[in-house]
Amino acid sequence: MEKPLILHMDPGVDDALALVLALNSPEFNILGVIASYGNVPRETSLRNIFRILNYLGVDDVKVYKGSYRPIMGHVDYAFDIHGEDGLGNISLPYKGGVASGMAIDFLLESSREYGDLTIVSTAPLTDIALAILADSEFVDRVSRLISMGGAFGLTPYGYGNMGAASEFNVYSDPHAASIVYSSGLDVYSVGLDVTRDPSAVYTEEEVRKIGRGGGAIGKLFPNMVSSILRIEGAVAIHDAVPVAYLVDENILRFKDVYVSVELCGSESYGATIVDRREWLPGDLRQGSRVWVADWIDGGRFKEIMWERVLGPSVGRR
Ligand code: RIB
Ligand code: CA
Secondary structure (H helix, E strand, C coil), X not given: CCEEEEEEECCCXXXXXXXXXXXXXXXXXXXXXXXXXXXXXXXXXXXXXXXXXXXXXXXXCCEEECCCCCCCCCCCCCHHHXXXXXXXXXXXXXXXXXXXXXXXXXXXXXXXXXXXXXXXXXXXXXXXXXXXXXXXXXXXXXXXXXXXXXCCCCCCCCCCCECCCECHHHHHCHHHHHHHHCCCCCEEEECHHHHCCCCCCECHHHHHHHHHHCCCCCCCHHHHCHHHHHHHCCECCCCHHXXXXXXXXXXXEEEEEEEEECCCCCXXXXXXXXXXXXXXXXXXXXXXXXXXXXXXXXXXXHHHHHHHHHCCCCCCC
């Protein structure tokens, strides 16, 4: 039985690869993809989703417009990492596509129509928060939200990428993250704690090898990730991890912790803070209960990526 799935993205190189993984996974019934601001402006996200669909020859997936800015604050686009075009400046042709409507309507209507809806968000959580605020029953209708975001300090890799403490998706809209975490929605957070695990990250040599032996996406991979490799010295495909988890739930382990989000710190704005006073009962701990990933099988993750995204079996339809 296919899982009904909504993707909420800000492509962005890793979002784009996560989208390819979802499109090449028969386990999913992709109800639609939401284009959010984040790595790039919303309109660029929208165009990049159509670029990926066009490149793969997919014409039956609906695309919706998400928010163009956070609830509070401003946006720091990540052009340095993702390029001006958001896909590593690989200049994929854009044949055009028209959004099927607004994200909030799509989210609310889908949650009414499907009883076991899963949402994967790989972008700032603005649209999810707006749906929660718009309809008090939304959280009860959604099966679970799997969100790439946060840096929880549960592993040695759980530190910030927007400053010392904050992860980009939460930093971009910490008010939205706080609303989502405290909403009662069943939230599974896939943070930098696991997406940066060395077992799941690609070395320069691996990137080159994929470029030589990969398929339709694999051969684009070295150019797509060239800035990430130059700046960070290795390539973490953060956003593909939550989608790969839905393909094989054995690749991640989650721990239930109490999380709060820093909304006003001058040094820690957007940080995700875990209350580690485990001797206290839940109602006395700071924050809201969230499932946070604290272990990843990076080898299995890379297998899934090779089989369904980067390897020679992935062609254009
Ligand atoms: O911190 C990594 C996250 O921020 C990823 O979703 C990446 O695409 C950026 O949006
Ligand atoms: Ca993203």
